[in-house]
Amino acid sequence: MPATAALQSMTGFARSQGEDERVSWTWELRSVNSRGLDQRYRLPGGWEALEPEVRALAGAALARGSLQANLTLRSGKAPAKLTVNRAVLDQLVAIAKELETEVPAAPARLDGLLSLRGVLEESEEEESEERQAARRAAVRDDFSTALAALVEMRGQEGARLQTLVHEHLERIAELEAAARTCAATQPAAIKARLTALLAELLEAEPALPEERLAQEVALLVGKADVREELDRLAAHIAASRELLAEGGPVGRRLDFLCQEFNREANTLCSKSADVELTRIGLELKGAIEQLREQVQNLE
Numbered sequence: 001m002p003a004t005a006a007l008q009s010m011t012g013f014a015r016s017q018g019e020d021e022r023v024s025w026t027w028e029l030r031s032v033n034s035r036g037l038d039q040r041y042r043l044p045g046g047w048e049a050l051e052p053e054v055r056a057l058a059g060a061a062l063a064r065g066s067l068q069a070n071l072t073l074r075s076g077k078a079p080a081k082l083t084v085n086r087a088v089l090d091q092l093v094a095i096a097k098e099l100e101t102e103v104p105a106a107p108a109r110l111d112g113l114l115s116l117r118g119v120l121e122e123s124e125e126e127e128s129e130e131r132q133a134a135r136r137a138a139v140r141d142d143f144s145t146a147l148a149a150l151v152e153m154r155g156q157e158g159a160r161l162q163t164l165v166h167e168h169l170e171r172i173a174e175l176e177a178a179a180r181t182c183a184a185t186q187p188a189a190i191k192a193r194l195t196a197l198l199a200e201l202l203e204a205e206p207a208l209p210e211e212r213l214a215q216e217v218a219l220l221v222g223k224a225d226v227r228e229e230l231d232r233l234a235a236h237i238a239a240s241r242e243l244l245a246e247g248g249p250v251g252r253r254l255d256f257l258c259q260e261f262n263r264e265a266n267t268l269c270s271k272s273a274d275v276e277l278t279r280i281g282l283e284l285k286g287a288i289e290q291l292r293e294q295v296q297n298l299e
Contacts, residue, residue, distance in 0.1 A: 251298030
């Protein structure tokens with residue numbers, strides 16, 4: 001039997017860093033709630049070609065959430081390449097020879113000439129395409145590292161949310177059971193209430209037409225019995241528990257069930273003519289709202 005996929009939250013943060021002899025870099029990844037998977041990248045100039053690659057990696061790892069990924073680069077001191085400025089050196093040699101007969105001094109030495117300003121020049125060593133490709137691969141690998149850390153954090157938050165969702169479902173189940181045992185939902189109480197209401201209709205002056213009377217009776221029957229709403233609530237509770245056991249990206253389906261929960265609770269309250277049943281219905285609405293607040297954080 002395959003293992004159940006864990007639930008994940010849509011919120012999380014992760015960072016990874018790397019460097020080579022020329023450049024250091026930092027990835028920062030943040031994700032928050034979203035209806036689908038929304039990816040936004042902020043990359044330095046010249047690194048735009050990396051976006052399709054990291055976007056594909058994130059798309060394979062995440063199902064929902066708004067992902068913001070920032071890449072920051074910092075340049076270090078590049079290895080220097082020394083070159084001789086031949087024009088300056090030749091000019092200095094010529095001047096030294098010209099002054100040999102005029103100024104008593106030792107002949108010009110090479111180390112002395114090279115120490116003079118402008119003779120040796122520093123320039124940045126050009127990088128090979130292979131080295132640039134290696135850096136790009138390292139930056140991409142560090143994105144994968146940050147992404148894995150983000151997934152782990154979302155998983156930890158998902159486990160916490162799963163516990164809260166179970167607790168809210170248990171509370172909804174308790175209230176559904178309480179509504180079933182409420183005196184107002186018992187067949188005898190429903191029958192008595194319908195009988196009393198029907199008597200009022202039959203005694204109405206002037207007498208109601210037969211067709212109108214049938215409509216009123218049907219309306220009374222529909223409003224007096226809430227067992228159908230309670231049955232649907234029980235079915236939604238069972239479906240929610242099955243989704244939690246299934247695991248994986250079930251947040252959207254659970255959110256839909258929360259809407260159905262709310263629909264039944266609203267109908268229960270609108271039908272209720274009993275103080276206790278109305279109280280239970282209002283508590284149900286509060287528990288369902290708490291459930292939905294947590295569900296909307298799930299992937």
